[in-house]
Amino acid sequence: QVQLVQSGAEVKKPGASVKVSCKASGYTFSDYHMHWVRQAPGQGLEWMGRINPNNGATNYAQKFQGRVTMTRDTSISTAYMELSRLRSDDTALYYCARIRSGNGYNLDHWGQGTLVTVS
Amino acid sequence: EIVLTQSPGTLSLSPGERATLSCRASQGVSSTYLAWYQQKPGQPPRLLIYGALDRATGIPDRFSGSGSGTDFTLSISRLEPEDFAVYYCQHTETFGQGTTLEIK
Numbered sequence: 736q737v738q739l740v741q742s743g744a745e746v747k748k749p750g751a752s753v754k755v756s757c758k759a760s761g762y763t764f765s766d767y768h769m770h771w772v773r774q775a776p777g778q779g780l781e782w783m784g785r786i787n788p789n790n791g792a793t794n795y796a797q798k799f800q801g802r803v804t805m806t807r808d809t810s811i812s813t814a815y816m817e818l819s820r821l822r823s824d825d826t827a828l829y830y831c832a833r834i835r836s837g838n839g840y841n842l843d844h845w846g847q848g849t850l851v852t853v854s
Numbered sequence: 855e856i857v858l859t860q861s862p863g864t865l866s867l868s869p870g871e872r873a874t875l876s877c878r879a880s881q882g883v884s885s886t887y888l889a890w891y892q893q894k895p896g897q898p899p900r901l902l903i904y905g906a907l908d909r910a911t912g913i914p915d916r917f918s919g920s921g922s923g924t925d926f927t928l929s930i931s932r933l934e935p936e937d938f939a940v941y942y943c944q945h946t947e948t949f950g951q952g953t954t955l956e957i958k
Contacts (some may be wrong), residue, residue, distance in 0.1 A: 772899075778941055780891075780899065780949040798949055830898055834912070841889050842944045843910055845898035 737761040739831055746852045752819040755832030755849045764812035765789045768834040770842055771805065771816045773827040782826075785834075786799035786814060821853045856880055858943055858950035866958040873930040875953045877943035882923045889944045890919055890928045892937075893952075899942065903928060930955075 742756040757769065771783040784795035787803040793805045804817045814831055830847045832842035857880040867873055876952075885906035891899035901910040903919035906926055916928055916931040938957050943950040 779952045780893075780944075782944075782947045782949065810938065832898070835904060839904075840887055840944065841901060841904040841910075842899070843901045843904075844892075847902075848898055 737833065737844045739833060739844055741829075741831060741846040741849045744850040744852070746854065747821050748765045749822055749853055751821050751853075752817060753821060753851050754815055754817040755831075755851070757814045757816070757846050759812045759814070759833070762833075764807075765809055767836075768838065769805075769807070769814040769836065770832045770840070771803075772832055772842070774830070774848075775824070775827040778827075781808050782840075783829075785840075788814065813849070818851075821851075823853050825851065826853045827851060856883060856945060856948050858945060858948050860941075860943060860950035862953060863951075864954045864956060866956050867933055868958045869933050869935055871933050872912050873928075873933055873937070873955055875928040875930075875941055875955070877921075877926040877928070877950050879924045879926075879945060883945045885926075887944075887946045888919075888921070888926050890917075891942045891944065892939045893942065894939045902941075907940045 738760045740758045745753050765788045770785040773781050786793045789805045807814045831843040831846040835841040835843040859878045861876045862957045875921045888906040890903040893899040907919040920927050940953050940954050
């Protein structure tokens with residue numbers, strides 16, 4: 736079965752960077768785009784960007800351009816999301832999520848979330 | 855930039871009733887990329903509907919999606935206790951703000 740297992744919670748100071756990992760299993764990692772979505776405490780969902788694990792191509796939400804970097808290591812079926820110049824309003828639960836199929840945005844498998852606290 | 859507005863913000867219903875949730879786009883959008891998610895406390899979102907009307911794998915048939923252009927609807931025909939949650943619509947990079955479905 737498809738599983739996405741994310742790295743543990745992080746506490747960072749303003750101005751620092753954080754790198755969250757997402758290890759995939761149960762399917763061919765390179766065949767499905769991986770997206771990153773975040774959710775601030777008590778708030779809604781916010782799309783951050785996506786990566787094509789096959790070739791490393793990325794698309795980022797304009798809001799995060801210049802601060803976010805998404806990468807992958809196909810040898811260990813793991814995707815990464817790094818966010819730099821952290822601010823207090825970056826405190827959120829960060830999810831990786833796999834596309835259902837093709838090149839769209841329907842996310843049918845999600846990681847458990849990684850809480851990043853900026854304080 | 856497309857904005858998705860969901861209504862109502864909170865919907866109070868009883869088990870067994872029918873729920874109708876709305877998602878309105880600020881401009882016409884492709885139904886291909888219109889999805890609905892359910893999120894329960896402490897859990898990640900779960901894909902319910904994609905392509906505006908197709909149920910995702912394992913989703914009960916009491917959930918149905920409809921709509922086109924700017925107006926989309928998620929309907930739940932007979933509410934079960936486990937259906938009380940927050941529901942989000944999505945079009946490509948944009949999510950609606952969510953509708954909370956609570957027990958009356």
